[in-house]
């Protein structure tokens with residue numbers, strides 16, 4: 001799919017990987033809908049320009065996502081790409097001095113990262129299904145965000161790793177479900193990227209993280225994530241796969 005024919009619904013679009021992706025896609029000709037809980041999404045859309053609009057909503061809400069899809073269709077005619085970047089992370093051990101991992105925070109991470117991602121996919125797919133296919137018979141592309149934690153979860157990452165593992169696992173069955181409609185589904189599993197999620201880290205911790213990455217030994221630039229999304233949108237043979245984007249990083253236990 002060409003970017004100048006792409007209307008992308010980007011969750012987590014107010015910050016980090018989602019924001020960098022929305023900005024990049026818009027720079028190369030796409031229209032973008034920034035979908036986020038955070039109020040500064042309004043300013044983020046203004047910063048991108050006339051090809052961006054903000055929809056404040058929670059990815060776990062059916063009504064709010066449908067309203068955001070309505071807004072996107074009213075503004076840009078249709079939606080033919082989804083980039084799921086909204087997500088939350090916690091660090092908590094299964095058992096610690098504070099006692100057993102609380103169930104509520106485990107369920108919250110699963111609710112946002114897994115159910116939220118699936119909620120957006122299912123509702124957007126229903127809209128894409130009625131799109132006029134392009135010359136390659138494509139009606140849409142969906143890109144999800146997992147993490148290397150899906151494979152190498154560290155100490156304290158039971159909830160986060162479980163949520164990202166679920167995103168990896170549902171990629172192929174959803175791609176199979178939607179193949180007959182000409183809708184592709186891929187997932188990116190990032191290593192460590194310089195976003196607000198990591199901004200709070202002390203300099204020493206940042207340097208330690210960078211040193212763990214074999215090459216290039218640095219944090220990823222969020223625009224490099226956006227570049228991968230761009231490639232998935234443009235390359236029609238990519239489907240049903242999870243791509244690690246991590247400079248060969250394999251996370252150690254801690």
Ligand SMILES: NC(=O)c1ccc[n+]([C@@H]2O[C@H](COP(=O)([O-])OP(=O)(O)OC[C@H]3O[C@@H](n4cnc5c(N)ncnc54)[C@H](O)[C@@H]3O)[C@@H](O)[C@H]2O)c1
Pocket residue numbers: 011012013014015016017018035036037038057058059060085086087088089112116145146147148189190191192193194195196197198
């Ligand atoms: N930064 C990294 O190194 C890294 C590595 C691996 C995976 N990831 C994943 O990439 C994604 C983006 O991470 P980031 O680093 O850009 O984080 P970020 O915190 O900068 O951005 C996440 C955005 O998601 C939004 N959000 C959270 N819950 C939401 C909800 N229920 N509904 C709507 N919006 C919601 C937040 O408001 C925020 O704007 C996440 O899924 C994260 O797990 C990030």
